[in-house]
Amino acid sequence: MQSYEFYTAESVEDCLGYLFEKKEVCQVIAGGTDLIPGLRNESIRPTFVLNILEIESMRGVIENDDEIRIGPTTTFTEMIESEILNRTLPLLVEAAKYVGGPQIRNRGTIGGNIATASPAADVLPAVLALDGVLEIQSKQAGSRFLTLAKAIEAPYKIRLQPDEIITGILINKLPPGTRCGYEKLGRRNAMARARMNMSMVIHLDEKGTISDLRIVPGAVLPVAQRFQEAEKILLGKKPDPQLLETAAEALAEKILKITGIRWSTEYKLPVIKSIFKWVFNRLVFKN
């Protein structure tokens, strides 16, 4: 049994005030699907737990002119049901559908998924593929903006000061005609940690040339990231099986370079290449 101070913030100001006052790391509960099991098995032993779920302004999806703003405590279910996201960023909807099961999706939030920064996260890689930006606030410094790509420091660690908190996830709308794809391979069809996943954004211009491409495989690296080496091979070219194979090779090479050979390498390398090619072919040829 653990004991800790549990504080429910009523507003963003209240929340920032609390973080400033404590000046040490507070465990933030933004859904609790990772935190609660961690508290139960005592792998997490906090002094302060800050509940941000009651802050109305931190929740929900807002559409601005060319940008979508998602509150960090927006649940996966709310994302799946969001008319705005279904219309503008269906990649996030697809990714959210693969999270756990209905109960987890009702509790778990996009901000929690990002802040937990698990290498096997379902939604975080999709936000990376969409070049998502975090709005971070603190009492002293006010607001700052940091791309998600730069925010992830290490597995389970993002670059936040103890007095800072994510207050929004900002994603630019995609140009018309942009296609998005998501795939997850798990050990079973629900309640499964991703063995691997793949988020992809692609745009073909009127000549059929690849004018935008973002590839983010998940659960293959300690820190998820875009695979620009593979993207470059295909950018500015027309889709071609040989090029696709070369890009798949580049993808595997990068993973090998970063992780070295591990027990899972023998499985993961060929399979992530297959998943990459499926998603690519599905987006290019079956839309």
Place this chain on the structure above:
Amino acid sequence: MKKRGIGVGSMFYGIGYGFSRQDISSATIEICEDGSVIVRSGEVDYGQGSDTIFCQIVAEELGVRYDSIQMITADTFTTPNAGPTSASRVTYVTGKAMMKAAQAVKKTLQSVAEETLGESDLVFKDEKVYSMANPDKNITFEKLAKQCHLRGLKIVETAWHDITTKDVDPETGQGKAYSTYAWASQIAEVEVDTETGKVEILRIIAAHDVGKAINPSNVEGQIEGGAIMGMGYALEEEIKQERGYIKNTSLGEYMIPTSLDVPSIESHIIEVPVSDGPYGAKGVGEPALIPTAPAILNAICNALDIRITELPANLENLHRLIREKEKGNQ
């Protein structure tokens, strides 16, 4: 590439303990003054539905309403020993003890009814006891029970049922090891993704000889539940150990199928009665799980021409076998 295959698994399984191991059960049945019935037995219903089946058996024997029976089970303070819930024995052994106890207590009821009605061709049905030839001669079960109590008759009976078998010949291993056997065949259809090693089970057809299905939907539930366990056994379940310690100690790490992994399961109940089970019934609990993994592995073999000899056939293991076969073919 996705490849499909179909496989069959068949089994027979000894019901009860067999091999001269003690296999006894018991039940106590008491008729109350208001015609309600109290049943006591040490048998545990841990979800498989045995209390339901016992209730049905007693209701059938005494001709009373199912909801007039109060079941008191698995309370060591008040219930007689019925042996464990294991070996797929509960319906077969304790079910029979229920039947015997009900028949024993019925004898007292029968003698009072014969005397009251002046008839001996009596039927216990619909909360009444009546003459088969002359149904107008009848008495309600409640009145009959009251009569027994007014006369101070013994209206509680305990039945003991023992199916302990002789042992087999120690030299030849021959003999009747179990008092009865269950038989089953299951067919699985699978689709294997040769690139990821992921197996999707498309459907399972399961035919089980249960002797007699006392509660058919309960039997179907057992068959479906068993087949799902068999799926997990075939494809995912694995105890990972490190220096004697189990590493995967939660259901987040020890993977069993979820509802989204379960295909259509078509149950076929085969009823070939056995002489010493209640109404010919025998067990179905464990038999439901036994043929599933073999059927799935045979289906995978049918799809890939790869014989799997180690479980689980999970993503990595199957992927490795597929690659090895590809290399061998080159």
